[in-house]
Amino acid sequence: MDTDKILLDHGSGGKIAHRLIARTLLPAFDNPILDRLDDGAVLEMGGSRLAFSTDTFVVDPIFFPGGDIGELAVNGTVNDIAMCGASPLYLSAGLIIEEGFPMSDLEKILQSMGNAARKAGVSVVTGDTKVVPKGAADRIFINTSGVGLIPDGVAISGANARPGDQVILSGTMADHGITILTQREGMRFDADVRSDTAPLSRLTGTLVDRFGSAVHVLRDPTRGGVGTTLNEIAESSGAGIRIYEEKLPVRDAVAGICELLGFDPLYVANEGKMLIIVRPDVADAVLETVRADEYGRAACCIGEVISDHPGRVFMQTRIGGTRIVDMLAGQQLPRIC
Amino acid sequence: MDTDKILLDHGSGGKIAHRLIARTLLPAFDNPILDRLDDGAVLEMGGSRLAFSTDTFVVDPIFFPGGDIGELAVNGTVNDIAMCGASPLYLSAGLIIEEGFPMSDLEKILQSMGNAARKAGVSVVTGDTKVVPKGAADRIFINTSGVGLIPDGVAISGANARPGDQVILSGTMADHGITILTQREGMRFDADVRSDTAPLSRLTGTLVDRFGSAVHVLRDPTRGGVGTTLNEIAESSGAGIRIYEEKLPVRDAVAGICELLGFDPLYVANEGKMLIIVRPDVADAVLETVRADEYGRAACCIGEVISDHPGRVFMQTRIGGTRIVDMLAGQQLPRIC
Numbered sequence: 001m002d003t004d005k006i007l008l009d010h011g012s013g014g015k016i017a018h019r020l021i022a023r024t025l026l027p028a029f030d031n032p033i034l035d036r037l038d039d040g041a042v043l044e045m046g047g048s049r050l051a052f053s054t055d056t057f058v059v060d061p062i063f064f065p066g067g068d069i070g071e072l073a074v075n076g077t078v079n080d081i082a083m084c085g086a087s088p089l090y091l092s093a094g095l096i097i098e099e100g101f102p103m104s105d106l107e108k109i110l111q112s113m114g115n116a117a118r119k120a121g122v123s124v125v126t127g128d129t130k131v132v133p134k135g136a137a138d139r140i141f142i143n144t145s146g147v148g149l150i151p152d153g154v155a156i157s158g159a160n161a162r163p164g165d166q167v168i169l170s171g172t173m174a175d176h177g178i179t180i181l182t183q184r185e186g187m188r189f190d191a192d193v194r195s196d197t198a199p200l201s202r203l204t205g206t207l208v209d210r211f212g213s214a215v216h217v218l219r220d221p222t223r224g225g226v227g228t229t230l231n232e233i234a235e236s237s238g239a240g241i242r243i244y245e246e247k248l249p250v251r252d253a254v255a256g257i258c259e260l261l262g263f264d265p266l267y268v269a270n271e272g273k274m275l276i277i278v279r280p281d282v283a284d285a286v287l288e289t290v291r292a293d294e295y296g297r298a299a300c301c302i303g304e305v306i307s308d309h310p311g312r313v314f315m316q317t318r319i320g321g322t323r324i325v326d327m328l329a330g331q332q333l334p335r336i337c
Numbered sequence: 338m339d340t341d342k343i344l345l346d347h348g349s350g351g352k353i354a355h356r357l358i359a360r361t362l363l364p365a366f367d368n369p370i371l372d373r374l375d376d377g378a379v380l381e382m383g384g385s386r387l388a389f390s391t392d393t394f395v396v397d398p399i400f401f402p403g404g405d406i407g408e409l410a411v412n413g414t415v416n417d418i419a420m421c422g423a424s425p426l427y428l429s430a431g432l433i434i435e436e437g438f439p440m441s442d443l444e445k446i447l448q449s450m451g452n453a454a455r456k457a458g459v460s461v462v463t464g465d466t467k468v469v470p471k472g473a474a475d476r477i478f479i480n481t482s483g484v485g486l487i488p489d490g491v492a493i494s495g496a497n498a499r500p501g502d503q504v505i506l507s508g509t510m511a512d513h514g515i516t517i518l519t520q521r522e523g524m525r526f527d528a529d530v531r532s533d534t535a536p537l538s539r540l541t542g543t544l545v546d547r548f549g550s551a552v553h554v555l556r557d558p559t560r561g562g563v564g565t566t567l568n569e570i571a572e573s574s575g576a577g578i579r580i581y582e583e584k585l586p587v588r589d590a591v592a593g594i595c596e597l598l599g600f601d602p603l604y605v606a607n608e609g610k611m612l613i614i615v616r617p618d619v620a621d622a623v624l625e626t627v628r629a630d631e632y633g634r635a636a637c638c639i640g641e642v643i644s645d646h647p648g649r650v651f652m653q654t655r656i657g658g659t660r661i662v663d664m665l666a667g668q669q670l671p672r673i674c
Binding site (some may be wrong): 003004006007008009010012017020021024025028029030031033034040041043045046047048049050052053054055056057058060084089090092093094095096097098099100101102103104106107110111113114117123124125127128129130131132133135136137138141143145147149157227334335 | 340341342343344346347348349354357358360362365366367368370371377378380382383384385386387389390391392393394395397426427429430431432433434435436437438439440441443444447448450451455462463464465466467468469470472473474475478482484486550597630645671672
């Protein structure tokens, strides 16, 4: 679908967003690093390899069970850098605040950014604050960008998935997206549903340390969910991916709400989970390592990379059939992160 | 003035903004690099020194004589990195776009970011696009962050101003701010007034190459203008600064509009100018180098660093008197960059 106006779908992380990126953004900035479309850019600078990433947070509501926009903004960029196999070190923070925003809310958000940064072992070293007149922005938007150092010998990219590799998911799907949705719509569920926002950098550091070049892909399935992220990996690597419906971890409460509202948890955003694609000989040891981490207790192997059907993702269903898992087409939920 | 709500003044770059930073932001992120409050952070990473900076652009209107929000966003961060004495190399771009924004305007803005990046010799290597529902943001906001490499032996900081140093301004004051203001208010002046947005990194590279550690401070006087920036330098260095009213360069058309509207050009934002504070023995050669650059033709020496009155800025007026140049108190113009 081509359009002369920007739609909510253009920010969804799905197909329409990918088309905007391919047709409008990449040509404007024409360069091979951006073209790679990993979570962060890998740069050679002064003899070291750095990861550099940016993310803007416009989540609504700004406070929600399990976190707030400040914690999300720190963890989001920390994770994007971690997904390059790098240790995140330094962050920037760029705030856009609406005139009239309560000072106490700003203090809470900054405090929570500071706490998240300490927990992830990063420092917020540079920042910028803009205030816009009432009505020109909805409360507060936060951009974080960050840099990290990539250890020697680490080569992680969506392009590196190889047939035979095992696909591990570090925990349950859809917790963040469903939390935001139910909060925003003022729905009351008895179920305890909370965002999974968390820093994954310590765990990725351990994986990279312990398994080195046997770790091929790290990717956090945020906007567009696991389904869209797997499609991105299939596309960049030119390999196929097969997953098993019965192995996909979803908390009962989240699964129930998804069913009730008609959402497929495969496409709902996560904020503290990652896909880990590894050489088959280390898969068991990787899974054990992930499960030993506080943010990986519910990890499981959900599928494998295959040589058939290059660039496509398939799911073997519970009843034994096979269906194509496509990229999310448009918008499932706006302002989810 | 303390308040329980965020005011436009908190984003002004003036006194109230400085108080918000000192009381709320610095304590939350508690670390010595941020505390330095230079235009960018200087980081030691992998044996090299990097400059890292972020800036968010919310300028209104988004297209104006001399540039647009895209060009401004690239030049702004390029300049913040350049003001650390670094060569800017890589930028990120984080877009917040309002639903319904015209695709053709987005294309124009991205094209102009791409052109500005090529002109400044930087690559946009990572990005993020968020779309928010109609009414949740005013058209488009752009964050850029960036990294650059600092050559050995370069030590530039607002803290490094020393008594005896000469203060050079690279060109006329207030062009950007007055352009935005007159455009926004729909004022019609016959005068040709245009934004001075420009990348200053080639010129700073030449200065640092040629004069090394004799260059003590580089700072671009954006929000808050030359007056506020000089106060920041006086404050960080603990030195005094004296400037001469008759030496301050202002284009006639801009001076006329300032007088008409009651603005002091000393406090109006610039986007393609810098303050250069250097050891006195190289001042003439620096001035000659700056004037030889396309963005420094109107450069002049506007004052000197003094040992009296630590932390204060004084101006010798045209009629021979002396007045204190204070930091801008609140907001002169909202959404200027």
